[in-house]
Amino acid sequence: MEIISITIYTLLFLMAFIPPLLGKKPFTYYVSKGAYSSAIIQSEIFLKINRRLSFIWAGLFALAFLLVQIKFSPYSAENILLSNGVAFLPQILIGIPLSVFLPKIMMKSPSARLHFDTIKDAFESMPYGLNKEMARDVDVVVQFDLSGEEAGVRHLIIKDQVCTQHQGGHSDPTLIITADSKLWLDITNGDVDGTDAFLTKKYTLEGDASIMQKFEKLFDASALEEEGVERIQDYNYKTIHSKKIKNIVVFDGGMRNKKLSKTTLMVDEFIRGAITQGANVESFKLSELDISLCDGCYTCWSKTPGECVHKDSMTELREKYRNADLIVFASPLFIFNVTGIMKSFMDRLLPILEPYMLLDEQGHISHPDRYPERGEQGFVVFSAAGFPDVDNNFDGLKGMYRAWDSHNENTHLMGEFFLTAAEVLAQPIYKNRRESVKEVCYKAGIQVVQEGKIDFSLMASVSNTGITNKTFQKQADNFWATLDAKKAYLRAVPKL
Numbered sequence: 065m066e067i068i069s070i071t072i073y074t075l076l077f078l079m080a081f082i083p084p085l086l087g088k089k090p091f092t093y094y095v096s097k098g099a100y101s102s103a104i105i106q107s108e109i110f111l112k113i114n115r116r117l118s119f120i121w122a123g124l125f126a127l128a129f130l131l132v133q134i135k136f137s138p139y140s141a142e143n144i145l146l147s148n149g150v151a152f153l154p155q156i157l158i159g160i161p162l163s164v165f166l167p168k169i170m171m172k173s174p175s176a177r178l179h180f181d182t183i184k185d186a187f188e189s190m191p192y193g194l195n196k197e198m199a200r201d202v203d204v205v206v207q208f209d210l211s212g213e214e215a216g217v218r219h220l221i222i223k224d225q226v227c228t229q230h231q232g233g234h235s236d237p238t239l240i241i242t243a244d245s246k247l248w249l250d251i252t253n254g255d256v257d258g259t260d261a262f263l264t265k266k267y268t269l270e271g272d273a274s275i276m277q278k279f280e281k282l283f284d285a286s287a288l289e290e291e292g293v294e295r296i297q298d299y300n301y302k303t304i305h306s307k308k309i310k311n312i313v314v315f316d317g318g319m320r321n322k323k324l325s326k327t328t329l330m331v332d333e334f335i336r337g338a339i340t341q342g343a344n345v346e347s348f349k350l351s352e353l354d355i356s357l358c359d360g361c362y363t364c365w366s367k368t369p370g371e372c373v374h375k376d377s378m379t380e381l382r383e384k385y386r387n388a389d390l391i392v393f394a395s396p397l398f399i400f401n402v403t404g405i406m407k408s409f410m411d412r413l414l415p416i417l418e419p420y421m422l423l424d425e426q427g428h429i430s431h432p433d434r435y436p437e438r439g440e441q442g443f444v445v446f447s448a449a450g451f452p453d454v455d456n457n458f459d460g461l462k463g464m465y466r467a468w469d470s471h472n473e474n475t476h477l478m479g480e481f482f483l484t485a486a487e488v489l490a491q492p493i494y495k496n497r498r499e500s501v502k503e504v505c506y507k508a509g510i511q512v513v514q515e516g517k518i519d520f521s522l523m524a525s526v527s528n529t530g531i532t533n534k535t536f537q538k539q540a541d542n543f544w545a546t547l548d549a550k551k552a553y554l555r556a557v558p559k560l
């Protein structure tokens with residue numbers, strides 16, 4: 065009996081050890097291949113996994129070869145049972161678990177980049193390639209309506225950090241991707257840029273497209289969650305009495321309408337929140353009003369104190385400004401500052417100040433308030449910008465409003481909302497971020513009336529895009545590259 069076991073383990077050892085040593089496919093490859101898609105079977109990583117597994121099995125068979133020869137009992141029957149049992153144990157305890165888990169672990173390695181020949185292959189491989197870290201909190205059903213060579217409907221369910229793939233449609237998909245099957249195969253293989261293809265309308269999305277922001281990374285083993293730059297609090301925002309804010313006046317210095325302006329998007333939500341707390345709100349779109357440039361004549365400080373020579377919309381706007389408990393300055397970022405019309409509006413506020421100089425205890429110099437009887441008022445600044453960073457970019461705008469704060473006795477800066485990468489955030493894949501920006505501004509509107517202050521975390525959240533400058537650059541360039549003007553420019557530009 066012992067000789068039979070020794071012979072069997074010798075043969076098994078040779079079967080496990082020799083083929084991978086000679087560069088041939090190991091026996092585990094043939095055993096496991098039925099359980100995987102052909103893209104995985106053909107991949108280098110699959111062969112590598114199986115070579116390692118085969119050597120491990122060779123070691124286990126060699127161990128068994130030794131164990132079956134140990135005398136565990138003087139009784140022959142008992143000894144056969146014990147020596148074969150002990151020899152078999154490592155195979156059950158080590159060999160089988162390793163054979164199950166090693167492929168799963170190794171398939172997640174960054175070198176496990178697969179190339180797919182068919183859509184069927186790609187889909188069958190996806191469950192193995194899910195990057196669990198990236199899939200944290202993901203709960204989606206993505207349906208693919210594919211046409212062309214491999215036409216058909218399939219869907220992926222990604223939930224609880226597990227991906228499963230299914231044939232046919234789903235009754236309630238989160239997102240439907242309609243594409244040519246060959247195009248989708250090229251995108252999956254990384255031969256075609258997915259964002260570029262979407263922007264040039266080569267495939268369409270229906271439903272919540274926000275998952276597309278990280279779809280590729282969900283199946284990239286080396287991908288890490290992007291972290292945008294966190295905005296640091298560098299200003300002491302003021303608090304005013306919580307019962308004080310009843311009248312809010314918005315001065316919107318943007319040039320675009322509600323459909324396009326990201327500055328207005330934030331302000332509208334802020335106002336919506338404030339109204340729920342009983343605030344009255346009046347809004348003025350400066351570009352639609354008659355606002356002349358300041359002549360710098362100082363007539364408002366000399367001949368007619370408090371009155372400007374220009375009889376235009378500013379007469380009413382100054383009064384609205386004076387009577388507001390909270391002023392909202394809204395301006396897109398134009399060359400690191402407010403828009404021209406907003407700057408003219410700010411200049412034309414000069415008559416509300418007295419010409420004399422006020423020196424405070426800290427040695428700061430400013431002009432006294434011409435209407436101190438109105439008491440304290442707060443102001444909040446909203447600005448949307450194209451670039452993804454706050455530092456440097458907003459410095460001009462920030463500088464002006466912070467100086468407005470420090471140079472006005474009764475008018476206090478309560479918050480600054482700087483929306484970064486505003487244009488790329490208009491893309492469908494950023495739906496979640498847009499919604500979160502809206503929610504944050506809405507909350508700020510509630511808080512400012514309820515508590516007379518705004519938490520810095522709300523302001524910081526609007527500025528944190530959650531994307532790195534590198535991703536921003538790629539997406540912004542993709543966007544601009546789709547415009548005809550850019551294409552025409554690139555065609556015409558002289559080549560060196």
Ligand SMILES: Cc1cc2nc3c(=O)[nH]c(=O)nc-3n(C[C@H](O)[C@H](O)[C@H](O)COP(=O)(O)O)c2cc1C
Pocket residue numbers: 318319320324325326327328395396397398399400401448449450451452457486487
């Ligand atoms: C004339 C002009 C100047 C701009 N200057 C800047 C700038 O200095 N920094 C920046 O990040 N974005 C800049 N942008 C981009 C805008 O800030 C961005 O498009 C923003 O979304 C506009 O706000 P809105 O959506 O409220 O209109 C500029 C845009 C224009 C048209």
